[in-house]
Amino acid sequence: MIQVSNLSFSYTKKPFIQDMNFEVHEGEIFGFLGPSGAGKSTLQKILLGMLPGYTGSAIACGTECNRHDQDFYQSIGVDFEYSTMYEKLTARENLEFFSSLYRQRVRSIDELLSLVGLENDGDKKVTAYSKGMKSRLNFIKALVHDPKLLFLDEPTSGLDPTNSRMMKDVILEEKKKGKTILLTTHNMQDATELCDRVAFIVGGKIFALDSPHNLIMSRGAAKITYSWLDNDIEKTGSCQLDRASEDVTLKGLINENRLLSIHSSEPTLNDIFIDITGKTLV
Ligand SMILES: Nc1ncnc2c1ncn2[C@@H]1O[C@H](COP(=O)(O)OP(=O)(O)O)[C@@H](O)[C@H]1O
Ligand SMILES: [Mg+2]
Numbered sequence: 001m002i003q004v005s006n007l008s009f010s011y012t013k014k015p016f017i018q019d020m021n022f023e024v025h026e027g028e029i030f031g032f033l034g035p036s037g038a039g040k041s042t043l044q045k046i047l048l049g050m051l052p053g054y055t056g057s058a059i060a061c062g063t064e065c066n067r068h069d070q071d072f073y074q075s076i077g078v079d080f081e082y083s084t085m086y087e088k089l090t091a092r093e094n095l096e097f098f099s100s101l102y103r104q105r106v107r108s109i110d111e112l113l114s115l116v117g118l119e120n121d122g123d124k125k126v127t128a129y130s131k132g133m134k135s136r137l138n139f140i141k142a143l144v145h146d147p148k149l150l151f152l153d154e155p156t157s158g159l160d161p162t163n164s165r166m167m168k169d170v171i172l173e174e175k176k177k178g179k180t181i182l183l184t185t186h187n188m189q190d191a192t193e194l195c196d197r198v199a200f201i202v203g204g205k206i207f208a209l210d211s212p213h214n215l216i217m218s219r220g221a222a223k224i225t226y227s228w229l230d231n232d233i234e235k236t237g238s239c240q241l242d243r244a245s246e247d248v249t250l251k252g253l254i255n256e257n258r259l260l261s262i263h264s265s266e267p268t269l270n271d272i273f274i275d276i277t278g279k280t281l282v
Helices: 040-047 070-075 091-100 109-115 131-141 161-176 188-194 212-217 241-246 248-255 269-277
Strands: 002-009 017-024 029-033 055-060 076-079 149-153 180-185 197-202 205-210 223-230 233-240 259-265
Touching: 002 040, 017 040, 017 205, 029 040, 029 188, 040 055, 040 149, 040 180, 070 076, 076 131, 091 109, 091 131, 109 131, 131 161, 161 180, 161 188, 180 188, 188 212, 188 269, 197 212, 197 269, 205 212, 205 269, 212 269, 223 241, 223 248, 233 241, 233 248, 241 248
Parallel strands: 029 180, 029 197, 076 149, 149 180
Antiparallel strands: 002 017, 002 055, 197 205, 223 233, 223 259
């Protein structure tokens, strides 16, 4: 669906996006994961054809991104990072307007509003919407014409846990229908939960690209932490889960039934991100 090779781009004289290479396959959710300022939105804008002055190649739906025509925009949906609604119109009026820009309107506005819990707010002006309501509205705007390729820029940013869950469920529903979804996030939970593959991005460069599972496993096995009492003083020990049989202390404690507590902890995508890029996700 998308092929990027040797892609570079700069806003100023300084290179920013540097020599990126990746592909997004049809039907997958592909994530750009990185901290603020990493270049995630820039990359999406290049793929949308909004920043045509790049070098290398970025092909989406078979066409070089700086040569897209109207057909491309009929087939993609975009949820920008910031609200793109007409504030003085109601949510319904906005959705009707944006639907009218497409050749065919395939989704019902009432259905879309209720997908994200806005069924009772459709006739309110957007100016009266909270930040979270605006981001849910912005998101369903991207779905009005049932596009096959979706670009979502930080879709759950600023949402409470309930609304974030609702949004993620809708995203997963779209994937089930066979849509290809490219999302940017700095939230490792979202990336782990939603993405088939993620690219770690920092300073305009890709540091790693794989499934969240493979990235987490690349760090090696989970760790075991255990504790026991020694002359009434609590002591703790730890070892790698896959080398537990080599831990003499642990073996002794198991044989003597002296374990006070034991638990395993898997690394998170955040731990891996820090390991690989040297940066945190915030
Ligand atoms: N139009 C622009 N002109 C110059 N610099 C820009 C422009 N847009 C973004 N930048 C810079 O590019 C960097 C990355 O921005 P962005 O792609 O939005 O990162 P992210 O989405 O990962 O937070 C930032 O340092 C930002 O200041
Ligand atoms: Mg951004």
